[in-house]
Amino acid sequence: MRPARPLTVRFVLVAVAVLAVACQSPPAPPSGKAVALRVELYGGGPLPPGWVTFPEFVLYGDRTLITADGDAPREYHLTEAEFDRVYGRARSAGLATGRTFDEQSPDAPVLEVVFGHDTGRAVTRVTAPDRKSSGDAGAIVRAVALNPDTDLESPHERYRPERVAVVAGASSGAPTGPRWPLRPLAEGTPLNAGRCAVYAAAEVRDIRSDTTWTSGGTAYHVRLRPLLPDEDDCAALARG
Numbered sequence: 001m002r003p004a005r006p007l008t009v010r011f012v013l014v015a016v017a018v019l020a021v022a023c024q025s026p027p028a029p030p031s032g033k034a035v036a037l038r039v040e041l042y043g044g045g046p047l048p049p050g051w052v053t054f055p056e057f058v059l060y061g062d063r064t065l066i067t068a069d070g071d072a073p074r075e076y077h078l079t080e081a082e083f084d085r086v087y088g089r090a091r092s093a094g095l096a097t098g099r100t101f102d103e104q105s106p107d108a109p110v111l112e113v114v115f116g117h118d119t120g121r122a123v124t125r126v127t128a129p130d131r132k133s134s135g136d137a138g139a140i141v142r143a144v145a146l147n148p149d150t151d152l153e154s155p156h157e158r159y160r161p162e163r164v165a166v167v168a169g170a171s172s173g174a175p176t177g178p179r180w181p182l183r184p185l186a187e188g189t190p191l192n193a194g195r196c197a198v199y200a201a202a203e204v205r206d207i208r209s210d211t212t213w214t215s216g217g218t219a220y221h222v223r224l225r226p227l228l229p230d231e232d233d234c235a236a237l238a239r240g
């Protein structure tokens with residue numbers, strides 16, 4: 001008969017086993033306004049001066065989901081089941097570990113996915129994303145594609161940001177357009193070969209995106225970019 005292990009040894013072995021199981025547990029979602037899932041598609045090549053992108057959608061730990069919809073992004077408040085379905089699908093696709101799928105196509109679009117959890121985040125990039133492709137890259141593209149009929153059954157409203165970024169690109173030629181009514185556009189923060197400044201949403205409510213203004217003797221093409229709950233300033237809008 002084999003002698004019984006000492007109690008302390010058995011205790012250590014059990015503790016190690018419990019720790020191993022805990023380490024293998026899937027990551028838990030973040031809480032509050034921390035990003036749980038952010039999906040953004042960048043076009044191939046550099047952005048034109050003054051351009052800035054908006055994510056396909058961003059899901060937060062408090063189950064708020066904001067999706068792109070032209071000039072009027074939508075805001076949803078998902079049920080627990082809806083959140084678990086969207087977040088769980090991304091987790092099952094292996095997005096808790098950041099990866100890069102590079103097709104060696106410099107002018108191809110890039111899908112960037114940020115997967116947030118309770119201890120950090122992972123970033124995955126897929127060059128030339130294709131929902132029909134096989135392998136892990138195709139599975140990721142499919143996993144982060146929202147299905148309005150099953151994923152977004154909750155009612156939505158127009159997203160109303162507290163702050164808006166004004167991104168301006170200087171135009172060539174003679175100054176055209178009305179005079180810019182706020183602080184000079186040239187004083188903004190450099191961003192994508194243009195200038196960016198952040199205002200309270202009420203300050204720019206009468207300004208339309210994709211319009212031309214004159215500021216300091218220069219014509220600027222101006223675009224408005226609503227800031228998301230996790231975006232503090234213009235630096236958050238830098239590509240990639």
